Amino acid sequence: MPRIRFHKLAAVVVLVGFAAWMLTGEFSSVGSVAANKAKAAEVEQGKTPDASKPKTGEAESKAPLRTVAVVMPPRKTYARAIRISGLTEADKRAVLATRVGGVIEKLPVKQGDHVKTGDLVLMLAAEEKISMVNNAKQLVAQRQAELDASERLAKTGNLPKLQLDTARSNLTLAQSQLDTAQAELDRNEVKAPFDGVIDRVPVELGSSVMQGGEVATILKLDPVIARGEISERDLRYVKIGDEADVRMVNDQTVKGTVRYISRDASSATRTFRVEIAIPNPDGTIPAGMTAEIALSALPTDAILLPRSVVTLGDKGDLGIRAVDKDNKVVFFPIDLVDDTPTGLVLGGIPAEARIIVAGQELVKEGEMVKAVDADQATIKKLLGEATAGTQ
Structure with missing residues (x-):
C-alpha cells in the first residue's frame, strides 16, 4: 500500500474541518451575535443608538446664521444712456466725372475750396461746339426776324396763312438746333451739384480725360453725420428727433439730433443703423473720424x-x-x-x-x-x- 504524503493528508483534514463548520451554520451569525450583544448591553443601560446622536435637522437649526x-x-x-461706437461721415458725397472726353481747358477749383450749387468745377476744350452754338443763335435770330415780317404782312392781308405757319415752324426748328448745340457744349462742363467742399482733384489743367473719368470729389459736411449701430434690445428707447452727445476720438464733444433709424436689421449682427446729424458750419469735424454716440432715452x-x-x-x-x-x-x-x-x-x-x-x-x-x-x-x-x- 502506497504511503500518503504529509501535505495531502493535511489538505484532507482542513477540507473536512471546513465542511463540518459550514454544516453547523455558525458562520452566518458571527456579526449578528456581536451586534446583538452590544444592543442588549445598551438596552440594559437604558440607552438607544438614536438617542446618543442629535438629528440632522436639529444640528442644522442650531448652526449660526x-x-x-x-x-x-x-x-x-x-435717463437711460445708450452708448454705441461709430464714425463720422459726410452728409453728401459725390464723385464728379466728365460726360465726354477731351482736354481740360478750365480748372477753377482746388482741394479744400468751398463751392456753391452750380459753380463751375472743370471745363473741357470745345471750340467747335462753341462755334455750333453761335451759329445756332444766329439762325434763331434770323428765323425770328422772318416770323416778325410774316406776321406784319399777314395782318395787312398780303401773306397767305400757310406761309405764316411755315415761318413759325422754321423758328421752332432753329430753337431746337440751338438747344441741341448748347446741350453738347454743356457736356464739356462739370458743375457742383450741391454746396460743399472740394476734397480731391486728381486731374491737372491741360491733361486729357476720357468719358466718365473722375475729376473731383465734393463733400457736404454741414451737417456732418455720426453713424452707428444700435442693438435690437435698445431700439425701442430711441426715436427720431432725440438729442445725442457725440464724443470724438480727440475728446471733442458735440451735440446732435437723431435723423434716421433703420427699419432693417443687419443679418450678421442684428443691429440697426442710426444716424446723428451734427451742425458743422465751419467744417471743423471731418468725415471718417471714430466717435462714441451717447443716446438719452426716457427717464x-x-x-x-x-x-x-x-x-x-x-x-x-x-x-x-x-x-x-x-x-x-x-x-x-x-x-x-x-x-x-x-x-x-x-x-x-x-x-x-x-x-x-x-x-x-x-x-x-x-x-x-x-x-x-x-x-x-x-x-x-x-x-x-x-x-x-x-x-
Whole structure:
C-alpha cells in the first residue's frame, strides 16, 4: 500500500474541518451575535443608538446664521444712456466725372475750396461746339426776324396763312438746333451739384480725360453725420428727433439730433443703423473720424450701485441679492440703465429691497441670514462719498 504524503493528508483534514463548520451554520451569525450583544448591553443601560446622536435637522437649526451687510440706496430718476461706437461721415458725397472726353481747358477749383450749387468745377476744350452754338443763335435770330415780317404782312392781308405757319415752324426748328448745340457744349462742363467742399482733384489743367473719368470729389459736411449701430434690445428707447452727445476720438464733444433709424436689421449682427446729424458750419469735424454716440432715452427710476454688488443667479441671470422682511435671501434680475465711473445705474429693483453689499457671494436664494446695516465706511467705499451723503 502506497504511503500518503504529509501535505495531502493535511489538505484532507482542513477540507473536512471546513465542511463540518459550514454544516453547523455558525458562520452566518458571527456579526449578528456581536451586534446583538452590544444592543442588549445598551438596552440594559437604558440607552438607544438614536438617542446618543442629535438629528440632522436639529444640528442644522442650531448652526449660526451667516451675517451679511445690507443697504437701501437712495432712488433717483435717471435717463437711460445708450452708448454705441461709430464714425463720422459726410452728409453728401459725390464723385464728379466728365460726360465726354477731351482736354481740360478750365480748372477753377482746388482741394479744400468751398463751392456753391452750380459753380463751375472743370471745363473741357470745345471750340467747335462753341462755334455750333453761335451759329445756332444766329439762325434763331434770323428765323425770328422772318416770323416778325410774316406776321406784319399777314395782318395787312398780303401773306397767305400757310406761309405764316411755315415761318413759325422754321423758328421752332432753329430753337431746337440751338438747344441741341448748347446741350453738347454743356457736356464739356462739370458743375457742383450741391454746396460743399472740394476734397480731391486728381486731374491737372491741360491733361486729357476720357468719358466718365473722375475729376473731383465734393463733400457736404454741414451737417456732418455720426453713424452707428444700435442693438435690437435698445431700439425701442430711441426715436427720431432725440438729442445725442457725440464724443470724438480727440475728446471733442458735440451735440446732435437723431435723423434716421433703420427699419432693417443687419443679418450678421442684428443691429440697426442710426444716424446723428451734427451742425458743422465751419467744417471743423471731418468725415471718417471714430466717435462714441451717447443716446438719452426716457427717464426711469433707478439706483446707483458698485459693480462688485452685481452677481449671477442660480439660472445664470445677472442681478443682485437682497433680503426680504423675513431675512431670507432673494434674487432680483437687473436692468442696466447706465454705466458711470462711480458705479452702475440699475433699474428693475423693488423700492423696499435691502441689497446685500457684503457676503452676497456666500449665500444663495432662499437661505436665512442675519442682515445688518452696512456701516458708513462700507457705504462710502462701495457707493462713493456723494451717494453715501444722501443716506
